[in-house]
Amino acid sequence: MADHAKKPAIKLEGLVKRYGSGSSAVEALKGVDMEVYPGEVVGLLGPSGSGKTTLLQCLGAVIDPTAGRITLGGDVTFDDEWKISDLRELRRDRIGFIFQAPYLIPFLDATENVSLLPMLAGKPNSEATARAMDLLKVLDVAHRAGARISELSGGEAQRVAIARALANNPPIILADEPTAPLDSQRSLTVMRMLNELAAQYRTAIIVVTHDDNIIPTFKRLYRIREGKAHEEAGEGRPFS
């Protein structure tokens, strides 16, 4: 189980998200409590439509929750009606997103898609490009560095997207089915990488997945049922 003596990187208290209003309203999250600690890779499971993506989007300040409280790295970023003012800076500096689809920018090449993030954070071009090249190498797509996005395979694009999520070394990474477009070998490689990253940089990582291939690697996971998150222990199978 988690090391409760330390301060959580992510803390959710009674998080509620309601889509729409009146009779057509959908309450996707009905009071989620969750804690993720630095250096942890936590799985988030649940049937389709249970609210996994909704939860990540609330966490990542992409959509506003309806009620509850979010604390990231000790800072409250959302509390019922209130939210911090600079959401973009929060996303840029503190959160790495890996979505279900890569969402790369088609008019930039692979390297630029990654180096754009450090540049947006004010890093000099050379440093940003070097960082991007390093990450592409680690993710085994360095040979596609100058390629147009439209010329990448689904797996290559997803790995570029993962590199982008890591580019600013964020303390939190939110991954929504990151391994869906990858084969089982690459899926495990990505999971190992995320685990190494968590260990090395004390990154807190949440991975939403349906992938039976990688579920056993989690030491701890949450399962969403009826709009609430239920904590479970995982197998924590080591990477060979």
Added chain:
Amino acid sequence: MINLAYRDIANGFGRYMLTSLGLGLLIGVTLTMAGVYRGMVDDARALINGSATDIWVVQRHTLGPYAESSTLHDDAWRGIVGLPGVAETGNVAYLTMQVKHREKDVRVMIAGFESGKPGEPMRLVAGRPVTRSHYEAVADVKTGFQVGDRVRIRRHEYTVVGLTSRMVSSGGDPMLFITLKDAQEVQFLKDNDAIVGDRERLAANPQFNRPGVPGLLSAVEADRFSNHNVNAILVRVASGTDARLVADTILRWKHLQAYTRTDMEQILVAKLIATSAKQIGLFLVILTVVSTAIVALTVYTMTMSKIKEIAVLKLIGAKNRVIVAMILQQALGLGVIGFVIGKTVATFWAPIFPKYVLLEMSDAGRAFVITMVICTLASILAIRAALKVSPATAIGGG
């Protein structure tokens, strides 16, 4: 920082350049329209300055000789030449008509002048001045005539002996200078058939053709079929004399209208060209509106076609300033490329126009500033749409 505007353009370069070309042609047309107006004003100035004249004396209550018709008797100059401050006078006659050159009709303004007097064409670019008293002509180069060419004006053949430039009537017709005597004849003598007809009618009239008074018919003929009218008297004042004072004296004592150079410019530019200027002005306004609409539409479409990428940029933390800069740079880029194309095509096609097109640097400068303002205003719509899009739309949410 990567230049997002440029990278996006590079991705759809052909379309962007095509739009720039379209805008450029519009800007070219706009510059040319302005040039047409400038050309008209400049033609008017050249016409006024090209005759070494300080005062135009014309028929009372008219704006002659260019803006309205004016008729004076050709001895009216005698009353003027004696006035203090007057150095020289010259009678002139103007008429616009078609002349025949190499079997083709050419529309010209014929100017009759007295040799060595104000009204004589000054800047000869080829050939020599008119030296004989009959049937020699100096033509503006815009007529297309060459030295030595034969030109038919009504019943007579004229030889082009010299060429001048920038002598164009306010209607845009190039001028053809002949002696006053020739011009008077051309102006008042009709074609052969008409003259024969008139003579026969006169001879058949028993009142004039009286056997008892042998000289009467020829005296009446001489009066009817010759002409002692001119359209204006051009006056050159002695150096050091105020043309205004001399003009006022003529106005007061001679029952004639007298215009100074400033008055004449005023008449040509403010009165004669005024309607054309308004016409051109309206055109410029329409072209500006059309250009704005085109830029706005283009920038808006360009922005909407990458609204998803803009949402992604927001999602990964790009500030509004990055997004606004991208859109604005693309809009201004359109303007700059369009302006360069417009200026280039205008410079290339201006000489082809039949009328003088004067492209002024200051107009180009003004057009550039207006283009930049237009591009900025035109991108407001796109920028608003871009700033409104939620980062959640990038991942399919709202």
